Each structure stands twice: as C-alpha cells, then as structure tokens.
Amino acid sequence: MAAQKKGAGGKQPTINDVAALAGVSKKTVSRVINRSEFLTEKTRKAVEQAIETLGFVPNPQARALAFRRNFLIALLHDNPNAQTVLNFQQGVLDAIKDSDLALLVRPVDRGSERMLDDVRTFLEKQRPIGALLLPPISENDDLAALCEDLGVRYVRVGSAPLDDAKHCVSSNxxxxxxxxxxxxxxxxxxxxxxxxxxxxxxxxxxxxxxxxxxxxxxxxxxxxxxxxxxxxxxxxxxxxxxxxxxxxxxxxxxxxxxxxxxxxxxxxxxxxxxxxxxxxxxxxxxxxxxxxxxxxxxxxxxxPIREMGVRAAKTLVPDFLPLAGKVDESDSGVLNSTFIQRQSVASPQR
Structure with a gap:
C-alpha cells in the first residue's frame, strides 16, 4: 500500500493524526518522539510506524519548548591547538549525524575573570541540552559545578580522569x-x-x-x-x-x-x-x-581525540542518538593512546 503523506483533510499530518493512526494518546506520541524510556517496545513501534506511514515531521520548536532546551550540544574550549579542537569536533559530529542535534562551538578565555559569568550567560541564552568541555577548561571544577547548577548535562575531556564516568572521557x-x-x-x-x-x-x-x-x-x-x-x-x-x-x-x-x-x-x-x-x-x-x-x-x-569526541557525545546524550546506543555504565571512560614508531627514531650513531 502506498505511504500516506497527508493528514486529515489533505493537510500536512499532525501529531493528532499520528496518535489516531497508532491508537494512542498525543502524549504517548510525544514521548516516542522525545525518546522516553518509559514505553513498551510494542507502543514505540506502533507510533514509529504511524510516523513513517504519514510522513510526519516533528516540529523542532515544539520539541525544544517541551524540553525547555534547544537541540544543541555546546562545545566549550580554550585550546591553542586548532587541530585538536577540529578532530574532537569531527568525532562529535560523527556521533550525532543521525540525530536531531546540532553542534555549537564556543571559544572561551580561561584567563578572564569573567569566564564563568560569560559561560553562564551563553548557556542561559542558548539553552543547550548539554555541554562538552575540552581541556584545559575541563579541569575547572567551578565550570562543571556551573553546568550542574544550570541543569545542563556535561562531559569533561582530559588526559586523566577528572570526574566520575558519566561526566568524563579521558586518555592515558x-x-x-x-x-x-x-x-x-x-x-x-x-x-x-x-x-x-x-x-x-x-x-x-x-x-x-x-x-x-x-x-x-x-x-x-x-x-x-x-x-x-x-x-x-x-x-x-x-x-x-x-x-x-x-x-x-x-x-x-x-x-x-x-x-x-x-x-x-x-x-x-x-x-x-x-x-x-x-x-x-x-x-x-x-x-x-x-x-x-x-x-x-x-x-x-x-x-584518540576523534574517538574521544564520539565517546563524549554518546556519554552526554545517549537518549538522543538512536543508532549509537548507550555507553556501558561499567565503562571507565578511558580511551588508550598508542605509541607509533616511524622513521624519526633510531639508535644513536654517536
């Protein structure tokens, strides 16, 4: 049967049309769209099938209003190595490419007395779902506490564990x-x-x-x-x-x-x-x-900075990454680096 692409009266399908076709309430459809865990697999599949059949596209503004957050991940950094930032950013983008999320990159000045105030203003205005903190600002406990205070999920990235596993990705x-x-x-x-x-x-x-x-x-x-x-x-x-x-x-x-x-x-x-x-x-x-x-x-x-970007995003927003799955809760969050010996090393000749 050809997929139906219009709702009642030939208009674009609405959440009410999805609810009627799936035989559930509008609130249940909303929970499926927002990937709530408190649903049976049977209900979830029925709603997802109705969404696909109708060609329903959720309204991002409405979802953001329901969450009281925009569908953004904020990447905060003050790192002198641009390649590190770019590689980490690519890892995050790898992780969120099949989601509704977007990445927002924000340089900050760790030497400024106003850094915490500036970050607070930025997070309050942008209302991201979560924040990824690159070193060296990830080492600032006050910044992590600020995210906690604002109800913004956060993950700190470092060269050694900086926090518990749900808030940290690190290397050795x-x-x-x-x-x-x-x-x-x-x-x-x-x-x-x-x-x-x-x-x-x-x-x-x-x-x-x-x-x-x-x-x-x-x-x-x-x-x-x-x-x-x-x-x-x-x-x-x-x-x-x-x-x-x-x-x-x-x-x-x-x-x-x-x-x-x-x-x-x-x-x-x-x-x-x-x-x-x-x-x-x-x-x-x-x-x-x-x-x-x-x-x-x-x-x-x-x-493994790109892989750390992937892991950090998975740790931060597992419920928004349908194809990525969740990070195992027993995972320490430590990714091992590897020594690679190339042509610049040999035994000394003198």
Missing part, C-alpha cells in the same frame, strides 16, 4: 608517554631532551610525569638544560630546538609534548644539518596530520 597520557620514552632508552639513548606543554594544562603535567617516570626507571636524570619550555605551538618547537641543539653536548633524542612542537624541533635540526634519525631521534604526541606530512615521518603517540 602518562602511561603511553612513559612507553614511548622507554622505547628510546631501549635503543640506547641516554641523553634525552624534553619539550614541555603549557603551564597549567593537565595534559602537559601528565606527559611530563610519564617522561620522568621512564627516565627514573632507567636511572637517568633530566638536566635542566635538556628541559625546554613549550606551549603546544610550532614556534615554541623552533625555540626549544634552537636551545637544545645548540648545546655543546646536545641530546641524542627529544620527546616533544605535541606534534606541532616536534615539527619545530625537526625544522631546526634540518637547518643545522643534523641527521634525523641518525644523530637525533624525535617523538611527538597527537598523531596529527603533521606527523606524516614532514620528513622523516614523525614517531608519535596517537591520541
């Missing part, structure tokens, strides 16, 4: 960085330099802890001259490379806290005609496109 930065540095030590590197991440970032602290743990296990020290500051930007890698590779006894290997800075160090090595990896091994973190766009290809830690 410390452990995987230690693994990467152990690989350098296994190749007989003993003079290993380090380029730090920005001060105040939990990711920078976790990566530094992993680096120091691996050195300590091997009985190695990190001389002050081998410990270079960084901020996750390419220019910081240039500065660190100039400082480390100009030493009278430069390191034979350098671990950089992200790929952008590793690319900066490699650029300095090329300018100084230092062979990579013959005279200098370099490791980054992220496995961003940069890692395979430079030569030699960069050994790095693959940070």
């Amino acid at each position: 930065d410390r452990e995987v960085v230690a693994e990467a540095v152990r690989a350098l030590i296994a190749l007989r590197h003993r003079r290993i330099g380090f380029v730090r991440g920005p001060q105040g970032f939990r990711s920078a602290a976790e990566r530094e802890k992993g680096f120091m743990e691996a050195l300590s296990e091997a009985g190695l020290d990190l001389p002050a001259a081998y410990n270079a500051p960084g901020n996750y930007r390419y220019a910081a890698g240039i500065e660190a490379g100039e400082a480390l590779l100009s030493l009278s006894e430069p390191p034979t290997a350098i671990f950089c806290s992200n790929d952008e800075m590793a690319a900066g160090v490699m650029s300095v090595a090329h300018a100084k005609r230092i062979d990579v990896p013959g005279a200098l091994s370099i490791i980054g973190f992220d496995d961003s496109p940069t890692a395979t766009h430079i030569w030699p290809a960069l050994s790095t830690v693959r940070w």
Whole structure:
C-alpha cells in the first residue's frame, strides 16, 4: 500500500493524526518522539510506524519548548591547538549525524575573570541540552559545578580522569608517554631532551610525569638544560630546538609534548644539518596530520581525540542518538593512546 503523506483533510499530518493512526494518546506520541524510556517496545513501534506511514515531521520548536532546551550540544574550549579542537569536533559530529542535534562551538578565555559569568550567560541564552568541555577548561571544577547548577548535562575531556564516568572521557597520557620514552632508552639513548606543554594544562603535567617516570626507571636524570619550555605551538618547537641543539653536548633524542612542537624541533635540526634519525631521534604526541606530512615521518603517540569526541557525545546524550546506543555504565571512560614508531627514531650513531 502506498505511504500516506497527508493528514486529515489533505493537510500536512499532525501529531493528532499520528496518535489516531497508532491508537494512542498525543502524549504517548510525544514521548516516542522525545525518546522516553518509559514505553513498551510494542507502543514505540506502533507510533514509529504511524510516523513513517504519514510522513510526519516533528516540529523542532515544539520539541525544544517541551524540553525547555534547544537541540544543541555546546562545545566549550580554550585550546591553542586548532587541530585538536577540529578532530574532537569531527568525532562529535560523527556521533550525532543521525540525530536531531546540532553542534555549537564556543571559544572561551580561561584567563578572564569573567569566564564563568560569560559561560553562564551563553548557556542561559542558548539553552543547550548539554555541554562538552575540552581541556584545559575541563579541569575547572567551578565550570562543571556551573553546568550542574544550570541543569545542563556535561562531559569533561582530559588526559586523566577528572570526574566520575558519566561526566568524563579521558586518555592515558602518562602511561603511553612513559612507553614511548622507554622505547628510546631501549635503543640506547641516554641523553634525552624534553619539550614541555603549557603551564597549567593537565595534559602537559601528565606527559611530563610519564617522561620522568621512564627516565627514573632507567636511572637517568633530566638536566635542566635538556628541559625546554613549550606551549603546544610550532614556534615554541623552533625555540626549544634552537636551545637544545645548540648545546655543546646536545641530546641524542627529544620527546616533544605535541606534534606541532616536534615539527619545530625537526625544522631546526634540518637547518643545522643534523641527521634525523641518525644523530637525533624525535617523538611527538597527537598523531596529527603533521606527523606524516614532514620528513622523516614523525614517531608519535596517537591520541584518540576523534574517538574521544564520539565517546563524549554518546556519554552526554545517549537518549538522543538512536543508532549509537548507550555507553556501558561499567565503562571507565578511558580511551588508550598508542605509541607509533616511524622513521624519526633510531639508535644513536654517536
């Protein structure tokens, strides 16, 4: 039988038409549309079949009014690495592509005294269903408390667990960085330099802890001259490379806290005609496109930031993602990063 596309009187079908065809109340149809859990599978299927038969399209404004929320996920960030934000954003979009949700991206200034007030105003005006908090602002407990106060669902993303599993998705930065540095030590590197991440970032602290743990296990020290500051930007890698590779006894290997800075160090090595990896091994973190766009290809830690975006969205709004299902309540929310050894690492030749 051909699908009926008109309601009573030949007009566009309404929620009343769906209710009449399915033999249920208008309120029950509304519950199905809004994916309420308090329905039998038989009732849900009857309503969904009526919706399909009639070609009924729910009114998004009416749904938003019923929820007292707009069908939006807010992504809040203050991150200097644009690629990280883009990769995470793509993961969220992967998760919500078959839903009625849209993504709203909002940069904030974590250094501003008005940050919390600005976020409060933004959330009150936009009325999103939930908020995803990227590091480093995800590490701000007051921001999480603000979301709680406003009744806005939230998930915090970090390089270590920041909250309980229903409010957090994280990675294992410390452990995987230690693994990467152990690989350098296994190749007989003993003079290993380090380029730090920005001060105040939990990711920078976790990566530094992993680096120091691996050195300590091997009985190695990190001389002050081998410990270079960084901020996750390419220019910081240039500065660190100039400082480390100009030493009278430069390191034979350098671990950089992200790929952008590793690319900066490699650029300095090329300018100084230092062979990579013959005279200098370099490791980054992220496995961003940069890692395979430079030569030699960069050994790095693959940070599953896109997968973290998918997981964060599933954790935040499982009831709005019909094809995604729910995250297992026993899931810790920790996604493991992976060390990838490429051509930028070898045993030292000197």
